[in-house]
Amino acid sequence: MKQKNKVLFMMGKYAVMLWLMVPLMSFAQQSTIIRGTVMDNSGQPLTGVTVEVVDSLQSRRFQASTNDKGIFSLAGLTAGNSYHIAFNRIGYERYLERNFLVRAGDNNSLLVRMSEVSEKVEEVVVVGYGTQRRALVTSAISKMNVDESTMRPVNSPAQLLDGRIAGVSTATGSGNLGSGERVSIRGISSLSASNEPLYVIDGVPITNTNSNLYDFGESMSSLATLNIADIESIEILKDAASAAIYGSRGTNGVVVITTRSGKEGRADIRLNVNGGMTQFPYLNKIKMADSELYVKSMNEGIANYNEQYGLQIGNSGYKLPISNPFGNLPDTDWMDVITQTGSFFTVDAAVSGGTQKMKNYFAAAYTTQEGVIKTNSMDKINLRGKMSYEVAPWLEIGTNNSANYVRNNQIPGASLGTTIIGRSIQQRPFDRPYKPNGDYYVGGTNELVYHNPMQILNEQTVYIEDLRYLGNFYTTLKWKDKLSWKSSFNADVTQTYDHTYYNENHPYGMGVGRLLDRNRLIRNYLFENVLTYNDKFGDFSLNAIAGHSFQKIDTRTTYIDARGFPSPSFVVASAAAETISSSGRGIYTLESYFGRATLSYLDRYILTGTLRTDGSSRFHRDNRWGWFPSISAGWNISEEEFMQGSGTDLKFRMSYGRTGNQDGLGSYVYQALMEGGYNYLGNSGIAVNTFGNETLTWEKAGQYDVGFDLGLLNGKVNVMVDWYQKNTTDLIYSMPVHATTGVTSITSNIGSMRNRGAEFTLNTHFNFGQFQWLSQFNIATNKNKITSLIGDDEPISIGGNRALQVGKEIGAYYLFKMEGIYQYDGEVPKSQYDIGIRAGDVKWRDLDGNGIINDNDRVVMGSSNPDFSGGWNNTFRYKGFSLDVFLSYVYGNDVFAQWQGEVARLGHNSAIMAEHAENRWTGPGSTNKYPRALNGDINNTRNSDRWLEDGSFIRLRTLMLGYNFPTPTLHKYHIKGLRAFLQADNLFLITNYPGWDPQVSNNMDPRFFSVDTFNVPQPRTFTVGLNANF
């Protein structure tokens, strides 16, 4: 209906214009003619320029356009009058001839030169299913050009965005190579469904699933397979008006990645070479107690225990003091044992070129990296071939193919039992990895508390191999530059092989060797037809698309668990004594219809409407289809007559749209399932494992956005400001249910939440003679609030340290609150005294006042969401030199430093932080912050605000010095351009956070985000490189 109305509306407009032209003609005979020529700056005639005169006295308008020689003639003007004559052409600055006096006769002539609009205004933005001039964009879209200045040595394009764009925040799981990332656009909009944006690469919505098939302690990025050097720009569709064209997948925003292409009339050869080293930053920041202090506090803890329970030597349960078994041997520097200086080397080359009919781009890249933890390394190869061919003026065919290979030799992540830092820094200071005869000390026994980290690293062979094809083939039929029909077949096919081999000497090798051999093939096919229509009706221009797409994602897995190998040289399952295997398959399909129309009047008033409907196989027939409309309007105030020549650009935008979300759900989530695999005694069995929910449907979000773009001083200063509010309803949530039902959760549409925020971006560009200064500053704030949930307002405990509560943020913590230290036994309530709490132990807030400390006493506090965050980049250029200083910052977020709880257990037989040991409670009045040492303590290291830390930081993200060799010199060697650079990434970090890096997390789900369990920090990187163009 809506579409139909729009068409009728446009037809109406057209009719009105025809009717307007009638009087124009009738006045033509009785007046004077102006003739003239319009040329561009190089003196070439310009065709198709609209010449317009408004006679305000008689409210008449005269219009003409230039022919192919650039000549126009405008009739009907009254001799003796003065007129403003306006010249308009898309792609050129509007030209206004003021007060042109028309004389009688036909010797009125004009010569006009029009200049091309400067690059900023001409900027083309990639929107869903097409591109748009920036001037016509009425929604909140941010663009990042990926060039020499914004390039960083990272694995995934998502990490490039860190601090670059207002409202887009990123984080990585850890500093390990290929670690998974989180990209959050305008806050959090979902509970159980995905909170990651949709990634669209050259028009293909890709699959973005964890690359780890065997959970190796952290999620791995599937985007790390891509070649960053191939990327030309990244557009972020932030508001619903821009993202609604992606309908049911648009709620979390859309990241549109465009790769480089051949340019018409050019032949380029690009060669980039760089290499460098990486470092574990601030390695010695966390200070651990040495053997002497450790033994002292341990024995104090043991003495306290014996005293408390009245135990004497010889009594049952009496604990004996410990001593350093290695006497005076020096302590082990456990962090030094596992870390190394990493290195990397990258080379990438591209050949591109084009004629009017054919354009192509071929690129290849190779990267090899070693991480900051021993044995962590990664190799990557990327190939791309892109070609388009205009067979006839009405027919173009093309293809874009990329083949990618990654091999990532992994080390255990922070949530695995062999978590590498946890298994090092938490070892007692006197313990050591190797016996004098070279054997390992074995962890989990009296000789070593935790798994030996060197045994973990040396006796495992763990890698992921990803082979990924991403590409498309398309045909475009064109009719007169107005109408085109593009039909394309797109594919994103990833084969992942996850090899986890523990040989017989590894703690998890079962003494016989174990291989977890896992394969996954994801075939993501998309068949798409898009009609594009561009036309002008007088002062109105119309750009419309309509399309259909069908996407099918078919996943197959094969898992083999093989045990018992003759020796570590046997690494395939067929050599194993015993194998357990399983395989799986799942299909998910999505069918969509979509359309968009943008109508603009002289680029002044712009109206855009989009509509998409999606049908998803994840929902029951009756609830399958969702409708996602949006409308947005823009007003280019600077296009108004009164703003002409002011050097100011001003656009006001507002939009509303609805988007959906369904990612992150199981393929058959609505169905009640009686699943196989519940076998007994080798006989196949089935059991109900989910109740399903046929009423399950889309999460829906409605988002308002109001913003303006302001350019001052002829583009030297640009400001972009946006306010938004996003309301998500029908949140998909695995709603906890009472276990007496037989299950613990049911996936349901329940609750709603709101995100409100503002974004501000300031770009400046100043030239002081040879010296240039460019800067980009951005800041964004977002406030998340759960507005309704299961039905009551009590906090719902999730995970170990979080809660969901109406009125609070997603990501709020649910922790015990410390109220100091009991100084005297008499202060301890009886019920706590009975279970062994004494003076020197932590006093927790007893919320319900019943004397017992249990989960009801936890308090919802803090949040992992920042108050504001952003980045600030400054580029200075002088002659051939350029200096980039890029800072990123986050303020007001809380990080749960769970690791602290592990190293604050005084009297426990694992390493402790010096801070806690030195400042421990030793008697009344000694401290109100650090508890006493006690062996067997169950009170003092609860998940509490003791470990909740301010995660605010300012990071010197990159510092880069570049030098462009002078072109005349290079021409002698047939080199178009040559640049050398030095770059330091993550050079310093200013923060109060006591750990290494507040921007890593062991969980990327926003509900559980910002928990640090000794995650490897982002490395500090030094790069030397050359960029050459031939």
Place this chain on the structure above:
Amino acid sequence: MKKYIIAMMAIALFGSCADQLDQFSFAAISPDAVDIRDVPAVRNGMYNSVQNDPTVRSFILFDMLGGTIQTNSGTSRDLINATLSPLNATVGASWNGYFSALYQVNNMLAVAERFPEAELASLSKGEAHYFRAYIYFCLATRWGDVPILRNNTLERVSRDPIDAVWAFIEEELDAAATLLGTASSYYYVSSDAAIALKARVLLSQGKNQQAADLAERLITSGAYRLDAFERIFRGGANTEIIFAFENRTEESRINISDLFYTYGHPNRGQGAYKPTPETIALFADEDNRKAISLINIAGTECINKYPSGQTGRDPFIISRIAEMYLISAEAKGRSLGVERLNELRRFRGLADIFPASDEDYLTAILTERKRELLGENFMYHDLVRTGRAQEELLLLDHQHVLPIPGRELQLNPNLVPNPGY
């Protein structure tokens, strides 16, 4: 208008897209689609669920709470205090797991009712009644009053009094014993298994005479004889076991051995729990259970009843004949029962004893149970039911039952928490 054109074009291009939006699992069927041929599969699913759902620590919880084992860093008392909290993961997982298993059992009964003529329908029903009794025995001995669910329900149920729960358990076991006969292997439930469990249930309630009668019935039936630990706990053919879960490696998530062995053992284990010094001291050198009960791994004494470590899984015994000896000995009282106790002791390589008082006799019985049934999930309940828990484990009053998990209380306001937690 445009929409219709697009739709027509799309239909012309590929008419069958809409069908593609109906996708169904490759590994599951709809519960409504279960038919008569599926009854045996549902039965296997029930066995698998009752074996796995309660999670591993549920199978040694009464050892964790019974003072016989401790963690590496704390005493058995510390372990008890840490476990008995509404927040404790083991307590929560046990509660969830037993009710999850109960769901499958009730579903089995419903399916068997629907297809009474199906192959194995009556057998499956008998087994389901046994499992329901077993689950409720576990629930009652942990939490006391628990809701009795004869059918699956989404309601927010209330707790039924413990007496009603005991009556329900007995009723279920009687139903099971009637429907069941002998089983093809002791990894399946038999009528003897129902009798053995009933003997235990009766003893728990202090119905000593009936308990002794049932225990004697099995001892004297000739079907079971005491056997060596080397065969019972090392997968050999034996005459002891009445019913056990097989816990095949590929079918089971219950890895008890992993919690007891350390990484110093060739089969590897995380070594979460080890026997207390008092437990170790219980085993005299002549006790032929010692080598299978305990093993010294790199200087640490570990429980040795489950040998697979991380290389596999081991069966978990629910009932064996030695327990019947101990039930009979305890239930018959000092003068009549001491012979059964000594019979067992002699078989295990120990000398006869003749305790002087009833109090000493009960101590002797409980000590023998600690030796015989170490790591088999008995001790906490034994001490609670005999009134010895306060004295021996230094339990506080409220610690004689487990806390209802905090999560469950939050989600179901009709559940009354156990006092003191």
